[in-house]
Amino acid sequence: MFNLINPDGSVRDRLPVTLDEMKDLYAAMVEARAYDDKSMAMQRQGRLATYAPFRGQEAAQIGAGAALRPGDWVAATYRDAALNWMAGYPWRLLILGRTGDERGGQVPEDVYVLPPSITVGGHMIHAVGLAWAEKLKGSSRIALTSFGDGATSEGDFHEAMNFAAVYELPTVFLCQNNGFAISYPTVEQTRTETIAEKAEAYGMPGVRVDGNDVVAVMVAVKEAAQRARSGKGPSLVEALTYRIGPHTTADDPGRYRDEAEVTLWEEKDPLTRVRRLLERSGAWSLQWQQTLETQASQGIESAVAWAEAIPIPEPGTLFTRMYAEPTPPLLEQAGEATHG
Amino acid sequence: MFNLINPDGSVRDRLPVTLDEMKDLYAAMVEARAYDDKSMAMQRQGRLATYAPFRGQEAAQIGAGAALRPGDWVAATYRDAALNWMAGYPWRLLILGRTGDERGGQVPEDVYVLPPSITVGGHMIHAVGLAWAEKLKGSSRIALTSFGDGATSEGDFHEAMNFAAVYELPTVFLCQNNGFAISYPTVEQTRTETIAEKAEAYGMPGVRVDGNDVVAVMVAVKEAAQRARSGKGPSLVEALTYRIGPHTTADDPGRYRDEAEVTLWEEKDPLTRVRRLLERSGAWSLQWQQTLETQASQGIESAVAWAEAIPIPEPGTLFTRMYAEPTPPLLEQAGEATHG
Amino acid sequence: MAELNIAQALNGALDTALSADDRVVLLGEDIGRAGGVFRITDGLRERHGAQRVIDTPVAESGIVGAAFGMAVAGLRPVAEIQFLGFSYPAYDQVVNHVARIRNRTNHRFTAPMVVRIPFGGGIGAAEHHSESTEAVYAHVPGLKVVVPSTPRDARGLLLAAIEDPDPVIFLEPIRLYRAVKEDVPEIYYKTDIGPIRVERTGTDISLISWGAMMKETRQAATSLEQSGISVEVIDVRTLTPLDRDGIVASVSKTGRAVVVHEAPLTGGFGAEISATIAERCLYSLQAPVARVTGWDTIFPLKRSEHHYLPSVDRIVSAAERTLEE
Amino acid sequence: MAELNIAQALNGALDTALSADDRVVLLGEDIGRAGGVFRITDGLRERHGAQRVIDTPVAESGIVGAAFGMAVAGLRPVAEIQFLGFSYPAYDQVVNHVARIRNRTNHRFTAPMVVRIPFGGGIGAAEHHSESTEAVYAHVPGLKVVVPSTPRDARGLLLAAIEDPDPVIFLEPIRLYRAVKEDVPEIYYKTDIGPIRVERTGTDISLISWGAMMKETRQAATSLEQSGISVEVIDVRTLTPLDRDGIVASVSKTGRAVVVHEAPLTGGFGAEISATIAERCLYSLQAPVARVTGWDTIFPLKRSEHHYLPSVDRIVSAAERTLEE
Ligand SMILES: Cc1ncc(C[n+]2csc(CCOP(=O)(O)OP(=O)(O)O)c2C)c(N)n1
Ligand SMILES: Cc1ncc(C[n+]2csc(CCOP(=O)(O)OP(=O)(O)O)c2C)c(N)n1
Ligand SMILES: [Mg+2]
């Protein structure tokens, strides 16, 4: 497994990032965690629909996001808010979506992130199609798709990997192996030791990286992206990580895992290890940490305030969202819906 | 690639079969070819619906069939008549099916062969379910599924392989790699050199065998079956072969392949090499050959006569075939259909 | 007898079936350790073992296809798909294999299996978690499509489905899982697949529905009755085979009908019922059949859900308009 | 103008679209070298290159899912699925992704793509090669479902579908591919998606159909006209969005209607049309709407096909019964 930063903050090798870049990555993880914590709290208060926390997976998502260029496509999941945010999806729209408003999916024009995929597996092939279009257009944009260990059991994983390989499409497959598909442990989902080795079945490179090491993830995804951009085709990156929280706010992990396992993984926390690294380099201070946290939480709070101030959609928008122009049956129904 | 008999009839190694067994395998291939030839001819005469010939693939199918035990399940395709016949599916019912009669699927009670799967890929998981049931029942029966190279591109291949591996089910996956999915060459379908190596992505053994070598196929499938029967789980056997004829009688192979390639493969004909081997052993004579051919063609002719003598189904049977008991809507419709 | 809600009745039925028949096995995502996302299989793995209550990888086609193979080989599998919106990856298996094997083999092989699927909206869920696409199953010859709306029917119909020699798509109304309780016999009993259930008899108008919309339909009936209207309430319960005679008998008597469902109007199963009524009761119909349904839109997210779901008011208004004609 | 059959008209339309718009790409199994199993894409790979007329692995979900991604990124993909019975592995992609992206993103991302699928029976084909499950697509909000039955419409509707900003399921009646020829303009023209086509006007009865059954419907009309009955023949052409007004206008005039389709009766799209007519024309209807459809059975193999397919006789009888009332 490829890793660079140990849980105690020591490094294995010279890091290919400057201290400033390191601090930026850390700041991003702090902000992502603030979003995650806030979302959990809001869901408990009934202000958000079911929420799927990513606590413990910040490094995988921030590292991957940091490896992308503006204009690259991202097709990710319900658990990938931090990755999507790194790719330009504003917190406020992510929150709006989670309050149960379709307008949360309306990312700004210069953002190329698909709305989080709720179905497991179906979105991987979308990244393949996006990459294919870019290849045909002769652009240098690539597509990254992020998915869980569970998604690799779906037939759509197979078809997506195969299409990308066959047509040498600029696609990066990022699997966040977080130990579970809801209650079903990764070790029971498949008989291979790793997800990464499945890449061989498609004649594609596959690498397993320490998913709690933000720099390792960034480096691995950058390499995959570089490969894609230079016309050498797709790759699979498996980021080995762990979901610290429940599957979603509707889940009770006590039914299927030991607290001890969680504790073990908390010790490998992706934020803590970077903080320790920064401490070792003398680049961390309590004051800086507090500034980061305050800024993060202010940012999130204002995003929340924005989203919650959006009036609920008019009934009529149900009908105008369906096609470029509402069809006659929809116009008729819209009339009924709004005038009774 | 595992093989035992060379195209010139010389052998690589001591064969694990007696001369009599060898003669039986040969006789079976001759009979299968008679069926295939007859079917092609009948289709040209409009007596059969579209037909998918297996010429060139006799060794793969007869070899695999010879590796099974009575009671083993088989879930195969539209091109697997010879395999299905080896597993007990009578020629006459196969023909009846090809005339366009559902009763062709009604195999005898002691035959455990599913009707040929027309959809590509969907039947592999059926073998997994069959094997699973046998495992749960504690029986020693296994399930073999046969499919083409093209079918390995379907998501269902992935799900079937994974389920079989995860639950260690007694399933044998037999891929007849015959060079094409209709017009699409195997080499373009995937970026791996072989189909066999895809087994690794499921933590399952995979082997490529010379699919035109009936003994090599038999040995490989027997090993896989033995493994399955002894509780060690599934395997993948790739039989490398070639479709000499068109995809089906509706296909024009001139659009996508060179005759030269066909000629090359005709030299590796699975029947010829066994005949040469028998000649070398002094076990072949022209008279014997003629007897085999006569018997084969008599058998097929009588199967054809039987199938063609079956009166076409009564309109009413459309309705009685649907459920254990026809439902009220069907009874109503049956009334309408038969009394106008 | 015990007072149970639908979720408990289903759990009990599965427990009973597993105990009564060795051939019954359950398979699906998270149905074992976690007891299912709706806890319908809670405790069953502990009681009947991980061999018979099987957690599977996330692969719906695999689940249904494997269940199909098991059924052909003589087991009585009950597969669970977590939400109707996740059943489509298995649609090919259902349509092309499960529904057809008896026909393909002229009764030699059969697929006595059940696919249980929670369905319907109204719980503020995420995308794909709220659909009511029963019509795309009800159009498939070879299947039976069953939808209980009460705890008693839930138990009786599920036991009947598991015993049925043909494949059954068993749709469970999420919104009603824990909405009502009633006395449910603990004995092994079956409720016939096929006949509608006339829940209330009346003479002025027939309100016809199934699944979760039975709730609003009942409320509408009560409200109409308060205005002195005599309402017949029909729970269709089985979409296929459809009890056309039962529906026709009701509407021939009342002369008026409102069909209620959550799915979009166009091509919803209400079309079949409305068409059937008009074709067979034209001369007793005193007003056009009304359909009160979801709109021809995607089921919206939480904030717009109430704009989509047919309300009691819409049903009452449709009934009133029908009564005015 | 050239005399073309439907297959040729479709081939020409694809050729025209590929020439007119760089963003158009075709993908599917065997569409390149082999020119498609029905030769609809014959010669297009040679003319437009293997980059734009793409042979794919056998993976329907992959084909539709990849086309979806292409469409989101600004191309105009036209995917081919070989037969309607092989479209179900892609059903999830169609329902859960293709049909929803505009709604999910409030118009930010869209899927302007076409999925072309040959459908219908009557050619003595193998299992799964004869289905008419248009209803399971017509029930999906967010799609348009289009079915030409003449060469002119084939060209015009396909060009319109490719230009349409929303996803179109384009169903091609196999039985008619080479059945009739007519003059088809070579210019770039579009036929509106939406409106029905009144193929013959008449005053006594409306015969309503689409796809391959238009053939028998036309024959039935001719036969009825020979008995002095004035028949209006409607080719629905677009199942969704359904032109309810057009249908209602016809039946309001004639007072009688027969709806004809090949798919099974229960839950077929004829139910929607019959229900619509009865709901909206009840007071002008002089007889119940009749549906002449396939039975609620699996489409049979060659030997029984003629027992299944609605015949001209069945349509004529249904019309006569309707006229007697
Ligand atoms: C097609 C489909 N099947 C089932 C589900 C229900 N479901 C939601 S998340 C999930 C587990 C996914 O696990 P994994 O891919 O590892 O992602 P993680 O949640 O761990 O991030 C399941 C089964 C779904 N959303 N879509
Ligand atoms: C799901 C599905 N998609 C497409 C088809 C059409 N089709 C029939 S055979 C075939 C090629 C299959 O190739 P392969 O699996 O290699 O088997 P072979 O015909 O070479 O024996 C295709 C695409 C089908 N029958 N089912
Ligand atoms: Mg996971």
Ligand SMILES: [Mg+2]
């Ligand atoms: Mg092949």
